[in-house]
Amino acid sequence: MSSQGSGQGRARGRARGRARGQTPVGQVGDQGAALPPTAVPHARPAAQAAQYLPPGLAPPQTASIGRARGRAKNQPQPGKGVTGEHQLPAKALTRGTYRGAEVGHVQGLSQAMGSLKLEQGGNGGNGDAPLERTVSRGVMRGRRDISSIVCTRPESLYDKKGTQGTAVKLLTNYFILNKKLDWKLCLYHVEFCPEEDRTHMKKRMMRQHKEVVGDEYIFDGMQLYLPFKLGKEVTELASKREGDDAVYQVKIKFIKELGHLDSQYLQIMGILLSRCMELLGLQLIGRNYFNPKAEARDDKYEIVIWPGFSTSIRQHEQSLLLNVDVTHKFLRSETAYKYFQKAQGNIKDVAGKYLLGNVVMTKYNERTYRIDDISWDTTPRSKFQYKGGEISYMEYYEKSYNIKIKDPNQPMLLSKPKKRDLRRGSGMIYLVPELCVMTGLTDEMRQDFNMMRDLSHYMRMTPDKRVATLLRFNQDLSSSKLIRDEMQNWGLKIATDLVEVQGRILPPETICQGEKVITFDQKSSDWSRETRSLKLHSAISLKNWAMVFTSRSNEDARELSTTLQRVGPPMGMSIASPRNICLRGDSTPEFVGVLNDLSAFQLVLVILPNNRLDRYSAIKRHLTVKIGVPSQCVLSRTLFKKQRLMSVATKIAIQMNCKLGGEPWKVNVPIKLAMVIGYDTYHDKRTRGASYGGIVSSINQSWTRYFSQVSQHRNQEELTNNFAAGVKNALAKFVEFNGTTPQYVLVYRDGVGEGQIEYVKEHEIQAIKQCFETCKVNPKFAFIIVSKRITTRIMSDMRGRPDNPSPGTVVDDVITLPERYDFYLISQSVNQGTVSPTSFNIIEDSTGLRPDYMQRLAYKLTHMYFNWQGTVRVPAPCQFAHKLAYLTGQSINAPAHRDLMDLLWYL
Numbered sequence: 001m002s003s004q005g006s007g008q009g010r011a012r013g014r015a016r017g018r019a020r021g022q023t024p025v026g027q028v029g030d031q032g033a034a035l036p037p038t039a040v041p042h043a044r045p046a047a048q049a050a051q052y053l054p055p056g057l058a059p060p061q062t063a064s065i066g067r068a069r070g071r072a073k074n075q076p077q078p079g080k081g082v083t084g085e086h087q088l089p090a091k092a093l094t095r096g097t098y099r100g101a102e103v104g105h106v107q108g109l110s111q112a113m114g115s116l117k118l119e120q121g122g123n124g125g126n127g128d129a130p131l132e133r134t135v136s137r138g139v140m141r142g143r144r145d146i147s148s149i150v151c152t153r154p155e156s157l158y159d160k161k162g163t164q165g166t167a168v169k170l171l172t173n174y175f176i177l178n179k180k181l182d183w184k185l186c187l188y189h190v191e192f193c194p195e196e197d198r199t200h201m202k203k204r205m206m207r208q209h210k211e212v213v214g215d216e217y218i219f220d221g222m223q224l225y226l227p228f229k230l231g232k233e234v235t236e237l238a239s240k241r242e243g244d245d246a247v248y249q250v251k252i253k254f255i256k257e258l259g260h261l262d263s264q265y266l267q268i269m270g271i272l273l274s275r276c277m278e279l280l281g282l283q284l285i286g287r288n289y290f291n292p293k294a295e296a297r298d299d300k301y302e303i304v305i306w307p308g309f310s311t312s313i314r315q316h317e318q319s320l321l322l323n324v325d326v327t328h329k330f331l332r333s334e335t336a337y338k339y340f341q342k343a344q345g346n347i348k349d350v351a352g353k354y355l356l357g358n359v360v361m362t363k364y365n366e367r368t369y370r371i372d373d374i375s376w377d378t379t380p381r382s383k384f385q386y387k388g389g390e391i392s393y394m395e396y397y398e399k400s401y402n403i404k405i406k407d408p409n410q411p412m413l414l415s416k417p418k419k420r421d422l423r424r425g426s427g428m429i430y431l432v433p434e435l436c437v438m439t440g441l442t443d444e445m446r447q448d449f450n451m452m453r454d455l456s457h458y459m460r461m462t463p464d465k466r467v468a469t470l471l472r473f474n475q476d477l478s479s480s481k482l483i484r485d486e487m488q489n490w491g492l493k494i495a496t497d498l499v500e501v502q503g504r505i506l507p508p509e510t511i512c513q514g515e516k517v518i519t520f521d522q523k524s525s526d527w528s529r530e531t532r533s534l535k536l537h538s539a540i541s542l543k544n545w546a547m548v549f550t551s552r553s554n555e556d557a558r559e560l561s562t563t564l565q566r567v568g569p570p571m572g573m574s575i576a577s578p579r580n581i582c583l584r585g586d587s588t589p590e591f592v593g594v595l596n597d598l599s600a601f602q603l604v605l606v607i608l609p610n611n612r613l614d615r616y617s618a619i620k621r622h623l624t625v626k627i628g629v630p631s632q633c634v635l636s637r638t639l640f641k642k643q644r645l646m647s648v649a650t651k652i653a654i655q656m657n658c659k660l661g662g663e664p665w666k667v668n669v670p671i672k673l674a675m676v677i678g679y680d681t682y683h684d685k686r687t688r689g690a691s692y693g694g695i696v697s698s699i700n701q702s703w704t705r706y707f708s709q710v711s712q713h714r715n716q717e718e719l720t721n722n723f724a725a726g727v728k729n730a731l732a733k734f735v736e737f738n739g740t741t742p743q744y745v746l747v748y749r750d751g752v753g754e755g756q757i758e759y760v761k762e763h764e765i766q767a768i769k770q771c772f773e774t775c776k777v778n779p780k781f782a783f784i785i786v787s788k789r790i791t792t793r794i795m796s797d798m799r800g801r802p803d804n805p806s807p808g809t810v811v812d813d814v815i816t817l818p819e820r821y822d823f824y825l826i827s828q829s830v831n832q833g834t835v836s837p838t839s840f841n842i843i844e845d846s847t848g849l850r851p852d853y854m855q856r857l858a859y860k861l862t863h864m865y866f867n868w869q870g871t872v873r874v875p876a877p878c879q880f881a882h883k884l885a886y887l888t889g890q891s892i893n894a895p896a897h898r899d900l901m902d903l904l905w906y907l
Contacts, residue, residue: 149266150758152821161851171463176320178495186256187254187264229257269320270313282309286329356372380412382412540660541574542573556607560634560639605631624905673738676748678750690712693722708903716759744781749878785842808826822841823839823840
């Protein structure tokens with residue numbers, strides 16, 4: 001493979017879905033030294049850039065953070081390939097040619113062209129995500145490998161569209177890509193005689209035949225992609241090799257015409273889309289394109305926001321559609337080096353707490369990396385192999401970027417290579433802390449209410465403003481002659497209007513609480529007011545309980561106890577006076593020290609002076625794992641506003657009732673002897689590979705009582721085994737409670753990335769079916785993947801003004817996928833921004849239930865999350881499983897006591 005400085009490397013990486021001029025990951029430098037990438041962003045006119053800003057923000061006059069000063073174009077960065085203290089070379093990518101630029105081999109096109117996103121993004125909450133999260137959920141999220149499109153639609157399914165509900169006209173964030181009638185995407189195999197092993201030489205010889213293959217082609221040295229079919233099945237050409245004019249016979253053999261279900265089809269669309277985004281002057285960072293020229297600064301919080309777009313092209317039900325959504329990148333003014341400077345006490349513990357698992361952006365090339373470890377023995381003085389010799393990091397950055405590192409003794413940050421990098425032989429990536437800008441928001445920032453409110457104002461775009469931004473983006477695409485020519489050469493044209501679909505608003509549900517049946521405003525999806533004076537559906541009296549607090553919270557504890565005893569009886573919940581335990585101090589040992597004497601109590605309520613995670617975790621771990629007593633933790637600041645104490649106490653009482661085994665409300669369940677199972681996974685950002693999976697299964701026929709299990713796993717095989725074992729335990733518990741086996745089993749699986757679907761279908765479902773055989777049961781079975789981190793947005797179009805659709809809105813056509821049994825459901829109501837739909841993908845179904853029933857059941861379950869008197873984004877079992885896995889992974893790090901497994905102790 002040629003060196004970085006050679007003429008062969010100058011064009012590499014430009015069509016890989018990155019910014020033009022960027023050197024790809026794993027690029028091999030002289031003498032085989034592995035070198036990470038460098039990006040040289042395109043410029044963009046300020047007037048054109050400003051229109052992508054969120055409302056109320058203007059582009060600053062100063063340069064953006066992280067802009068490299070005096071950097072050399074296409075300069076590499078050190079730090080790949082290390083074992084111990086020795087640098088090891090990494091293998092280079094094999095590349096092809098796209099309009100004179102280099103692209104990856106077809107087997108790696110999705111990596112090479114940037115992420116071709118199918119269903120990603122989103123926030124997991126209601127409405128737009130006000131901030132950027134650094135904790136990934138799902139094994140293959142982010143820049144996922146796309147090896148094939150998995151067909152999950154059951155063969156017996158003829159029509160996946162429902163009919164119930166009121167029809168409604170909706171807008172989406174999709175544009176139609178119109179194709180020429182004779183448009184084709186053809187795959188050819190190319191052979192050279194005599195054989196030629198050098199890929200770059202084969203590319204040069206292919207360029208000699210533009211009169212045959214045209215200007216628009218993709219060639220990786222072996223496979224050729226054309227937007228048309230050549231006249232012959234086998235085309236033979238003659239090429240001259242540069243240098244010695246040796247004549248080669250080139251045989252181009254037709255393989256097949258790619259259909260929309262071929263993985264290469266999506267990859268080529270991704271290449272084309274990446275090229276268009278580059279021509280707009282946008283810069284690829286991570287998996288999305290951003291516009292640094294249109295950055296917005298918030299000086300109050302010292303945060304810079306880069307507006308951008310997430311895009312994807314995919315064949316949907318009737319048309320090839322371009323999906324576009326507005327996204328943002330958060331950058332903080334502080335560098336990673338700051339955490340070494342301000343660390344007090346044990347610097348390793350402090351730096352590890354604030355840095356590990358976070359994402360940083362390097363100043364000199366604007367690339368993002370996840371911090372996986374800190375190398376305390378490596379400093380900028382350390383040397384690595386470079387161009388046949390050794391060079392220190394300090395010397396390298398000064399020579400290549402004109403950057404002088406100020407602290408030569410700072411430890412280096414380590415970023416683990418991704419799986420695809422490992423397959424190429426890449427090693428650890430070394431980063432200099434003072435050159436790494438922190439991204440995202442810290443936990444402290446997230447807990448700052450004022451900051452969250454202000455950033456939400458910037459981030460959350462109302463539907464009408466979102467539509468206007470998308471149409472401006474489309475106008476930019478259409479007004480660029482280069483982009484129009486690019487699309488036309490491939491036989492494509494982007495429609496100017498957003499895709500309209502017809503959805504349905506499902507019939508409203510009724511809430512059963514006690515002996516009352518409640519109807520509520522479906523638009524608000526909140527029934528707290530209607531049920532305020534009603535008894536709970538099943539109330540548990542609290543006769544023997546304890547309250548732990550500090551001396552400073554003495555008055556708050558007394559008022560909370562009195563208020564709980566006042567709000568309990570109207571709900572049918574008798575609450576006795578607690579045993580009060582007042583602590584002098586607020587240290588963790590003092591709180592934990594009094595807990596051993598409380599094992600005989602029904603419940604322990606703890607008033608915490610602040611939200612310190614270590615103290616909260618120690619209390620929860622002791623009560624939940626060791627003693628097996630349900631607990632309720634309340635922050636003292638929650639009790640400050642006395643005028644809201646009745647409302648706060650009511651919500652606390654409902655939670656306490658659930659943790660004791662009570663049932664606040666229910667909805668009508670039309671099928672009998674059915675068990676619903678929710679599964680979700682929590683991935684600890686601090687320790688890559690350590691994950692907890694929560695399995696929550698219903699044990700009664702009204703789906704109000706649940707059996708909860710959690711287990712740790714480090715790979716997919718362990719996850720599958722634990723999942724199957726959890727289903728087996730769930731079946732046993734259902735039989736114990738009902739005296740019979742379930743006739744239906746419905747599994748709602750959250751936390752599945754696009755690249756995991758095939759694994760889930762082939763392994764997890766098969767393991768569950770094998771579990772059924774082992775247990776000698778044969779229920780009607782459905783497995784539904786629930787995805788809330790998606791980029792699809794759905795808006796109502798009332799009188800020409802886009803707005804958020806009503807909760808209960810379902811879309812099951814046009815923007816759904818032909819190879820899936822899927823639908824989108826909007827179940828929640830939001831007050832700010834654009835509501836985010838949830839995708840339901842039914843990948844296994846032997847229930848015989850019509851699509852209407854599957855949609856109605858999903859909507860019913862969004863009413864059953866007992867922590868909120870309203871609907872939520874996902875079915876309640878999924879939300880319960882998320883809470884269980886999150887609390888276990890974040891705080892207690894072990895399964896709960898067996899006495900708590902049939903209680904919702906984690907609410």
